[in-house]
Amino acid sequence: MPLPPRWLRRAVFAPGVVLLAFVVVTTLPVWALLAAAASPLVPGRLRPLRLFWIGCVYLVWDAAALLALFVLWVASGFGWRSRSPAFQRAHYVLAGWFLRVLFWQARWTLRLHIDVVGTDPDTALPGRPELVLCRHAGPGDSFILIHGLVNWFNREPRIVLKDSLQWDPAIDVLLNRLPNRFIAPTPERGEETVRQVGHLATGLDDNDAFVIFPEGGNFTPRRRLRAIARLRSLGLERMALRAERMRHVLAPQPGGMLAALDAAPDAGVIFVAHTGLDRMLTVADVWRELPMDKRIVMRFWSVPPEEVPTGRQERIDWLYDWWARIDAWIAANRDDAA
Template sequence: MIWALRRCVIAPLVVALAVVAWFTLPLWLIGAAAISPIVRGRLRPLRFFWVVLVYLTCEALLLLVMLGLWFASGFGRRLRTAYFEGIHYDLVQGTMWVFFREARRVLRLRIESEGPGPLDHRGRPILVCCRHAGPGDSFVLIHTLMAWYGREPRVVLKDTLAWDPMISVILNRIPARFITPNPGPTENLEAQIADLASGLDENDAFVIFPEGGNFTPQRRQRAIDRLRRLGLERMAQRAERMIHVLAPRPGGFLAALDAAPDADVVLVAHTGLDHMVTVGEVWRELPMDKRIIMRWWQIPRAEIPAGREERIDWLFAWWERIDTWIDENRPAEISTGRS
């Protein structure tokens, strides 16, 4: 039922909305221009509207192209073959290139990468662990991995993102998983993640967000409380000292490590995409005239502990390091909350 709602109702509505938006474009532009002088930020409504329109247009066009590919693949029978998977990866990369090129131009953003570059990862599969501060970081990370690092990502995402029809369709045609951070008793998420991480080759990147959700102060506190309920007081105290990230949930990451024994680990932190979870937060915090910094760390497989408890402690230690890096590199206008 949910699948039918997403494919047969929401997806056509997105296409129709894009058509209506373009036909009524003059009205939107006039309205956005009229309120721009009274809204904080230089031409914020106009720039915000244009970025939304570009995204909506990309989504509508990609949905139509993927519908054509469904017919071309024999009504979906050959969609999961290597040939059609390659086409869909190319579509993702091309769509993101167009969207980010326009977003950087309109919002006047600079995306800078620090740490190991693409050549440092060549010839080996990688497991990419990224902090999660909102849906924007998922897009930026995937775009960076594909455009700069030449990787084909296999990504684990929260199931709520499946309500976006473009994301839902495309990720059901390439290796990916939608999961819920709080599964039922019959769901074995670690087995699903291990299956996705199996068989990585030298141009693959397995992507996971160990926090299990976007950072909010409420989720941070719930993560700390959860550790205490499990009797992990020492971990709870460590989580309390981390201000900008949630305590990582190690199960999925450990499952991926076991399933991909030849893969190095790459940890990613970023600043400039914080506090953008709800529509209101996107409106208030949409980065304009700013610099987004992505920091990469590569850990060779030989340096990763072998035991489960040692790996959990190792992951927590890295998350503490990421929290410190974020605190030192956050935009000046955003309060850190530290005393």
């Protein structure tokens, strides 16, 4: 379904979320009782009640964020100064606060725990911008990464995201006010997408983190096979063979990384892998796993700028080398690993 125009999203979707949150909150006891009554009929410990609660929290979270963003918009002169450093910083602070609230609820409701191992964007290259390349697998993994960058490492992310995320009004409003790019990942727009990525990665300062997901989408076995087939259709047999040897990740698409490296040659590179959400590929998987009771492990690897290859093909091979390393780490650290 095509994304509605921005004016419609602002005039209808955003107020609609606030109104819906008000209705849900004012009738909360009724819905909670219904969810509690259904819980004994469903396998899992209070699964309907937990699902209702986290959905309710997210709805109220979205509505509260929209109201706070509206206040910032008014305070900035109805958007006139929204791009000023002070208001940009205010938006990052707001994002950090709301992400802390969201993950506090996730820990309490879903029994979700996050551990970080390896070097992080603060200790790896202090005082330098970072390009952060992360695998994409499982619901909410991008939220976890941005939460970590903002709240643990005090970074200001610039993110390349799918345009479909703008269906969420709070994400739509907040991230469109900050230096981010929503893109439609289609082969027909490949060159334009790469150009936008390069533009976004230009002018990073010492606390910026440029975030990109080179796989272009969440991992599923079907997408993995499609990515391999696409490499073969382009005549890239060697890359296809390398992708076939990686069982837990999609073949990375190097265009965005190449553009970012060209635009930010002084930036370090952080590779990020994670496990814990790997088996949740569909809505049915998420339902089955609730309550999650998950330990998510995030692994960071840091590469200083002087160790980044300079040639185009060298960089592509380097990316595939790192993705193979990430694949091996995932295989060794998955929940079902021997």
